[in-house]
Amino acid sequence: MKLSALHQSYLNRRSNSFRSSPTLDSSVDSSGKSLIAVFWLILHCLCCLISLVLGFRFSRLVFFFLFSTSSTNLYSAPFRPDLPIKHLDVHTIVGRNLDPFGANVTKSSSRVVVGRHGIRIRPWPHPNPIEVMKAHQIIERVQKEQKTIFGMKSSKTIIAVTPTYVRTFQALHLSGVMHSLMLVPYDLIWIVVEAGGVSNETSLIIAKSGLKTIHVGFNQRMPNTWEDRSKFEVLMRLQALRVVKEEKLDGVVMFADDSNMHSMELFDEIQNVSWFGTVSIGILAHSGNAEEMVMSMDRRKEIDEEESSSLPVQGPACNATNKLIGWHIFNTLPYAGKSAVYIDDVAAVLPQKLEWSGFVLNSRLLWEEAENKPEWVKDFGSLNENEVLESPLSLLKDPSMVEPLGTCGKQVLLWWLRVEARADSKFPPGWMIDPPLEITVEAKRTPWPEVPPEPPTKKKDQMSLSQGNTDMVIPKQQQQHSTKIRKPKRKSKRNKHEPKPTDTTTIQVSSSLSKHQERN
Amino acid sequence: MKNRYCLSAILLFLFLSASSAEHNVRTERISGSAGDVLEDNPVGKLKVYVYELPSKYNKKLLQKDPRCLTHMFAAEIFMHRFLLSSAVRTRNPDEADWFYTPIYPTCDLTPTGLPLPFKSPRMMRSAIQLISSNWPYWNRTEGADHFFVVPHDFGACFHYQEEKAIERGILPLLKRATLVQTFGQRNHVCLDEDSITIPPFAPPQKMQAHLIPPDIPRSIFVYFRGLFYDVNNDPEGGYYARGARAAVWENFKNNPLFDISTDHPTTYYEDMQRSIFCLCPLGWAPWSPRLVEAVVFGCIPVIIADDIVLPFADAIPWEEIGVFVGEKDVPELDTILTSIPTEVILRKQRLLANPSMKRAMLFPQPAQPGDAFHQILNGLARKLPHNKSIYLKADEKVLNWTAGPVGDLKPW
Numbered sequence: 001m002k003l004s005a006l007h008q009s010y011l012n013r014r015s016n017s018f019r020s021s022p023t024l025d026s027s028v029d030s031s032g033k034s035l036i037a038v039f040w041l042i043l044h045c046l047c048c049l050i051s052l053v054l055g056f057r058f059s060r061l062v063f064f065f066l067f068s069t070s071s072t073n074l075y076s077a078p079f080r081p082d083l084p085i086k087h088l089d090v091h092t093i094v095g096r097n098l099d100p101f102g103a104n105v106t107k108s109s110s111r112v113v114v115g116r117h118g119i120r121i122r123p124w125p126h127p128n129p130i131e132v133m134k135a136h137q138i139i140e141r142v143q144k145e146q147k148t149i150f151g152m153k154s155s156k157t158i159i160a161v162t163p164t165y166v167r168t169f170q171a172l173h174l175s176g177v178m179h180s181l182m183l184v185p186y187d188l189i190w191i192v193v194e195a196g197g198v199s200n201e202t203s204l205i206i207a208k209s210g211l212k213t214i215h216v217g218f219n220q221r222m223p224n225t226w227e228d229r230s231k232f233e234v235l236m237r238l239q240a241l242r243v244v245k246e247e248k249l250d251g252v253v254m255f256a257d258d259s260n261m262h263s264m265e266l267f268d269e270i271q272n273v274s275w276f277g278t279v280s281i282g283i284l285a286h287s288g289n290a291e292e293m294v295m296s297m298d299r300r301k302e303i304d305e306e307e308s309s310s311l312p313v314q315g316p317a318c319n320a321t322n323k324l325i326g327w328h329i330f331n332t333l334p335y336a337g338k339s340a341v342y343i344d345d346v347a348a349v350l351p352q353k354l355e356w357s358g359f360v361l362n363s364r365l366l367w368e369e370a371e372n373k374p375e376w377v378k379d380f381g382s383l384n385e386n387e388v389l390e391s392p393l394s395l396l397k398d399p400s401m402v403e404p405l406g407t408c409g410k411q412v413l414l415w416w417l418r419v420e421a422r423a424d425s426k427f428p429p430g431w432m433i434d435p436p437l438e439i440t441v442e443a444k445r446t447p448w449p450e451v452p453p454e455p456p457t458k459k460k461d462q463m464s465l466s467q468g469n470t471d472m473v474i475p476k477q478q479q480q481h482s483t484k485i486r487k488p489k490r491k492s493k494r495n496k497h498e499p500k501p502t503d504t505t506t507i508q509v510s511s512s513l514s515k516h517q518e519r520n
Numbered sequence: 521m522k523n524r525y526c527l528s529a530i531l532l533f534l535f536l537s538a539s540s541a542e543h544n545v546r547t548e549r550i551s552g553s554a555g556d557v558l559e560d561n562p563v564g565k566l567k568v569y570v571y572e573l574p575s576k577y578n579k580k581l582l583q584k585d586p587r588c589l590t591h592m593f594a595a596e597i598f599m600h601r602f603l604l605s606s607a608v609r610t611r612n613p614d615e616a617d618w619f620y621t622p623i624y625p626t627c628d629l630t631p632t633g634l635p636l637p638f639k640s641p642r643m644m645r646s647a648i649q650l651i652s653s654n655w656p657y658w659n660r661t662e663g664a665d666h667f668f669v670v671p672h673d674f675g676a677c678f679h680y681q682e683e684k685a686i687e688r689g690i691l692p693l694l695k696r697a698t699l700v701q702t703f704g705q706r707n708h709v710c711l712d713e714d715s716i717t718i719p720p721f722a723p724p725q726k727m728q729a730h731l732i733p734p735d736i737p738r739s740i741f742v743y744f745r746g747l748f749y750d751v752n753n754d755p756e757g758g759y760y761a762r763g764a765r766a767a768v769w770e771n772f773k774n775n776p777l778f779d780i781s782t783d784h785p786t787t788y789y790e791d792m793q794r795s796i797f798c799l800c801p802l803g804w805a806p807w808s809p810r811l812v813e814a815v816v817f818g819c820i821p822v823i824i825a826d827d828i829v830l831p832f833a834d835a836i837p838w839e840e841i842g843v844f845v846g847e848k849d850v851p852e853l854d855t856i857l858t859s860i861p862t863e864v865i866l867r868k869q870r871l872l873a874n875p876s877m878k879r880a881m882l883f884p885q886p887a888q889p890g891d892a893f894h895q896i897l898n899g900l901a902r903k904l905p906h907n908k909s910i911y912l913k914a915d916e917k918v919l920n921w922t923a924g925p926v927g928d929l930k931p932w
Contacts, residue, residue: 056756112705112826114682116756117763119770122851127775134858135741135777141862142796142869143737149546150735 156271157187157251159244159363163236164202164258165195165222168421171205171431173258178209180262186271189214189249193236195222204430216243225341226418230352231388233257237356238383245366245380253363255356259417266413269405270360275374276396277403280315281358282415283330285339285348313412314351314358316404324404329353344422354391355416360405365395376401547874548867550841554834554902558876559890562897563607566904569616570603571651573623577643581627588627592809593635594721595702595892596624596669598883602893618698618900619657619666623647626672637678641691641924642932644668644678648693662918663697664910667900670694671720673805675701677710680804685710692923696910698903700896702807704829711829716899719831719892722812724882730789734818741777742857743795743819744768745788746810747803748780764824765801767850775854792817796865797843797857801825812881815841818872820865822857824850832880832895834902841871 160181164174181188190213194202198217206213218236223229237255244253252270256262260281270277317326332339332350340347364370366380376398383389393399406413428434550558578600582588589597600622603609610616625640652658658666670676676694677685689709690699703710704717748769750760757766772778780799785791792798798814802825811830814821821842823830830838838844845856871877879890887893912918922929 112708112762114686116758117847119758119763119766120848120851121767121770125771125774125851127777128854131854131858132777135854138858138860138862138865139739139741139796142865143739145866145869146735146737150733 155186157189157249158184158267158270159189159191159249159251159253160256161191161193161237161240161253162256162258163193163195163218163233163240166199166201167222168425168427169419170201170258171427174202174205176261177256177258178206178211180264181211181256182209183264184267186267187251188212189251191216191240191243193218193240195220195232195236201429214243214247216240224343226339226343226349227341229343234356234388235386238387238389241366241380244363245368248367249363251363252360253366254360257355257357257416259419260357260414261417262414265406265411269411269413272405273360273362273403275362275365275377275403276401277360277405278316278324278409279358279360279405279414280313280328280409280412281355282412283312283314283351283355284415284417285312285330285335285350314355314416315406315412316402316409318404318408322404322408324400324402324408327354328409343420344425349418351416351418352391354393356392357414357416359392359402361392361395374401546870548870550836550871550874550877552833552835552837557835557898557902558880558895560894560898560901561889562894562901565901566608566617566897567610567615568603568606568608568618568620568897568900569610569613569657570600570620570622571655573621573647573650577623577647581624585627585629587629587633588624590723591629591633591635592720592722593626593671593702595671595718595883596626598721598885599669599700599893599896600624601885602887606887606893606897608897613655613657616657617665617904617906621647621651621666621668623668625670625678634680635672637672637680639932640672640678641688641928642930644676644691645693645928646932660912661696661906661910662912663694665906667698667700667716668694669700669718671702671718673703674710675699675703675715682804688925691928692920695919698900702831703805704831704833705806705825706827706829708827714903716896717829717831717833718896719812719881720807720809721883722809722816722881724884727789727813727816727882732790732793736794738794738796740779740791740795742772742779742797742799742822742853743791744778744780744799744801745783745785745791747782750804753804760804761802762826762847764847764850765803767847768799768801768824768853771851772853777854789813789817792819795819797822799824800842802828802847811842815872815881816878818869820868820872822853824853831892832899835895835898836877836880841868841877843868 160177162174162177164170181190188211190206190209190211192202192206192213193216195218197219198215203215206215216239218239220232223232241253243249252273254266254270266279269279311328312330313328314330315328316324317328319325330351335348335350339350364373365377367373368381377396378394380395389395393402396402549556552558578597582597588594600620603620603622613619623643625643626635626637628636628639630636648658648663668676670678672678673680674682674685676690676699677688678691679685679688686709690712695712699712699715700718701711701715702718702720704715705711746765747760748765749757754760757763760766768778768780772780779791779795792813796819798810798817798819798821800808800810800814800821800823802808806825806828811821811823822845823838823842824845824847826847830836830842843857843860845853849856876890879888880892880895883892
């Protein structure tokens with residue numbers, strides 16, 4: 001360290017001397033002053049040598065000590081002693097104005113003085129948390145301003161169309177879609193089309209969103225098979241599109257099926273659509289049957305070795321120049337014959353050939369009169385009331401004009417899934433347990449030794465016990481004596497180890513207990 | 521009928537005002553003490569005559585060392601080039617309002633690129649002797665209608681060390697001329713009251729090449745890159761920057777809001793565009809190109825230099841654009857910055873976003889309307905018409921041609 005400091009000071013001398021040598025030259029030239037100049041040169045060299053040895057600027061110290069009496073005549077200290085100051089170095093206190101030449105020449109009116117100043121450091125040079133908070137608020141405000149000025153030049157309204165109907169899983173699915181839509185940073189209009197007419201159930205759920213919603217009722221019941229259901233959903237979506245046409249809503253129409261999951265990038269990407277666009281969907285053909293899944297996976301591996309791998313993606317296919325040349329469709333062959341037919345079948349639910357949720361369109365396509373409407377679009381108003389379109393491409397005369405979004409379908413922006421409960425499963429309306437539980441049925445596998453088991457009801461016989469679940473059904477219509485309240489189904493093994501409540505016989509009305517009801 | 525016309529006129533007015541208000545959300549007009557002058561066109565307001573000096577004063581120096589074109593003192597060279605092809609140039613000296621001497625006094629560089637000012641006084645003196653003997657215009661006014669570009673550390677004091685510069689004072693021969701310089705500090709020997717302060721040269725193409733999209737959020741609160749201690753010339757500290765830079769370091773090195781260090785990152789310009797405040801403390805001289813960089817990149821400059829005079833101070837209201845912190849208040853810098861109301865900060869950013877502000881700080885090649893060259897000409901135009909008293913009677917001499925250190929009197 002000392003060596004490097006010496007080295008530094010030596011270099012310092014070199015650079016200083018390089019810069020100041022011409023002045024020495026010019027002073028040396030004057031006749032009669034050469035002796036003095038030589039004297040100063042020798043003194044300078046001596047001071048340099050001593051400084052090298054000592055490690056600091058000896059010459060300055062000498063000057064200070066020599067002229068210490070005259071330093072009191074110099075102008076006052078640049079820093080005030082009343083400020084709490086900590087000095088790094090003794091020399092800084094000492095060297096207030098070591099250069100006596102500078103003092104006499106500054107203008108008297110100047111407040112700013114040349115020379116050595118103290119380095120002001122406050123007693124606690126660490127961040128103050130309150131100020132850090134304020135700074136973060138400032139940063140946030142500036143970023144918000146930046147966003148409003150530079151962010152999106154003109155963001156289009158998103159019109160989300162969701163067909164739904166009242167069933168057990170509706171709350172699950174609709175909440176998912178609702179929360180995704182609530183996070184969208186653009187203006188949003190949510191058109192919820194409900195099969196079976198407008199109901200309070202759905203209204204209660206969507207009212208919590210705070211979004212601008214249009215609740216449309218479709219006065220027919222949702223059919224029971226997947227095939228019919230998808231056809232029915234098409235009709236519902238077309239009804240929503242008619243609403244868009246009539247209300248002349250302006251924006252980008254996207255189809256947010258209630259059991260799908262959307263990424264936030266989807267909403268950013270669909271802002272780029274000009275007329276009709278398509279995105280890639282991830283297809284999650286969930287079967288729910290563990291054994292079936294394992295078997296089908298093995299089967300699928302064999303098939304995969306023969307053919308090219310089938311990605312669970314439905315979306316546009318592009319050539320090298322990013323032009324749309326076709327569509328990737330989900331390969332349904334592995335599931336042939338084993339797919340679910342009824343909504344509550346425990347088998348893979350397969351998508352249609354082209355799912356509506358992978359398409360977005362400019363709402364002006366639906367209007368009667370819109371400027372610049374392209375010619376390759378069929379007139380929406382001329383569609384038949386009950387005509388079921390095979391795919392959204394039927395709205396167009398020329399399907400090759402569809403714009404592939406998400407870097408030509410390379411990004412999967414949403415996932416398609418269909419999961420439903422049994423058709424006859426019941427759930428408390430509005431998911432409010434009111435009136436409180438009155439009927440409980442004993443779990444078949446759970447040992448509740450104290451209480452003699454009641455004879456099992458007809459409902460229990462219908463249960464598919466092959467799944468190995470201990471699931472109960474609590475029919476509200478049938479009044480039964482309750483013995484106990486059972487635990488949720490997946491924890492059947494654990495039930496055996498859990499402590500049993502001892503006062504079970506007294507439990508008839510379990511109003512104070514908050515247990516999960518068993519629902520399929 | 522009349523009512524309908526009135527109504528439509530009112531509606532039109534409202535519409536226009538609404539649309540212009542919409543435009544003002546992003547930027548705000550800048551008007552300084554001289555008024556709304558940043559976009560004035562100097563052509564037609566003044567005429568400048570460029571003296572023909574032998575190339576040893578300008579071109580030969582540049583040939584010897586082409587680095588003069590890229591360092592922060594390059595304004596003198598580019599000013600000459602601009603004037604040669606500008607519309608304000610006149611070849612008839614009798615109708616000229618201002619006279620320009622093309623001399624490059626800073627183009628004498630050390631191997632490391634720093635200008636040596638030791639020959640500059642002699643060079644300047646020799647040039648003035650030349651123009652006073654070959655043309656009558658110098659003697660007519662003793663240089664009062666001449667202007668010189670002296671972008672040195674301390675202007676026409678021609679020294680890089682402040683004490684020596686103060687000791688020398690402004691070159692006696694230039695006492696009556698108008699000086700166009702980067703140095704500006706109130707009540708300082710080296711700043712004449714009627715000098716025009718200009719920004720230091722910063723390469724415009726280099727800065728344009730590093731622009732990032734404006735929607736990238738500004739996430740750095742305070743940014744600074746540079747020396748805090750100059751160990752080569754001021755090993756004990758306290759002398760460099762009057763201790764202000766060292767105070768910044770000692771007080772805020774632990775503060776995560778302050779992104780300060782001595783690094784030389786390649787993303788320096790990009791980082792400035794991601795910052796809200798950029799520190800512009802004094803160094804050995806109060807001015808630095810950081811101010812220009814901060815303005816171009818939309819980062820609010822925090823100027824820590826007592827009594828500094830900023831470029832084009834009559835055309836640009838620096839108080840409204842930057843934040844001025846006294847050197848003694850550096851320990852409270854974080855309190856000062858966080859206590860600025862957000863509306864004020866947003867307004868400063870809007871003023872900085874004004875493109876005329878950015879243009880006025882730059883010396884682009886070729887010159888564009890509203891740039892620093894034009895602001896200099898505007899400043900010169902604002903001094904017109906000349907006071908009749910500058911014209912001296914025959915044989916009246918004001919300047920002392922033998923004043924100054926002996927070394928300056930030698931021929932160059």
